[in-house]
Amino acid sequence: LDSTLINAMNLCLPKADDAHIELVITENTPTNIQGDCQLLEQAVVNLINNALVYSGSPRVELSLTQHNGLATISVKDFGIGIAPEHHPRIFERFYLVHKERSRQLGGTGLGLAIVKHIAQLHHGYAELESTPGKGCTFKINLPL
Ligand code: ATP
Numbered sequence: 001l002d003s004t005l006i007n008a009m010n011l012c013l014p015k016a017d018d019a020h021i022e023l024v025i026t027e028n029t030p031t032n033i034q035g036d037c038q039l040l041e042q043a044v045v046n047l048i049n050n051a052l053v054y055s056g057s058p059r060v061e062l063s064l065t066q067h068n069g070l071a072t073i074s075v076k077d078f079g080i081g082i083a084p085e086h087h088p089r090i091f092e093r094f095y096l097v098h099k100e101r102s103r104q105l106g107g108t109g110l111g112l113a114i115v116k117h118i119a120q121l122h123h124g125y126a127e128l129e130s131t132p133g134k135g136c137t138f139k140i141n142l143p144l
């Protein structure tokens with residue numbers, strides 16, 4: 001998973017540079033799980049892309065940690081955040097929070113549903129923590 005995080009970051013670096021957003025890995029614990037590297041990389045890329053496009057954050061932090069038998073990949077931004085009323089549905093297909101902006105940007109509302117699905121395929125789950133105005137942290141938790 002640690003190489004997955006690096007690969008996902010490298011894929012997103014050009015877009016981050018263009019948008020003048022700093023993309024950094026703050027922690028990357030060596031972690032091996034049974035799974036599909038390409039799908040997991042796609043999941044992380046979806047989260048990073050969202051942070052680059054929607055959050056307005058000048059910095060996006062990636063980390064991979066281990067805790068209580070779970071590996072956790074976090075994508076953290078310091079942007080507009082997502083209000084609590086959206087949290088229960090945020091991982092649903094076609095669910096958009098910033099509808100106008102998403103449509104202008106060509107978003108379909110599938111990215112987070114795919115993240116959830118990929119986490120579940122690995123017997124894990126995706127979650128969101130957010131304080132509006134302070135940013136979002138999306139996590140993918142996978143059993144070790
Ligand atoms: P797609 O990923 O299919 O191109 P999308 O990005 O619009 O389309 P999702 O990735 O599922 O769809 O995200 C759903 C919505 O959640 C987005 O349209 C956006 O409004 C909101 N969102 C997602 N990530 C963030 C974030 N980091 N900060 C603020 N809003 C976000």
Ligand code: MG
Nearest residue numbers: 046050111112
């Ligand atoms: Mg998206």
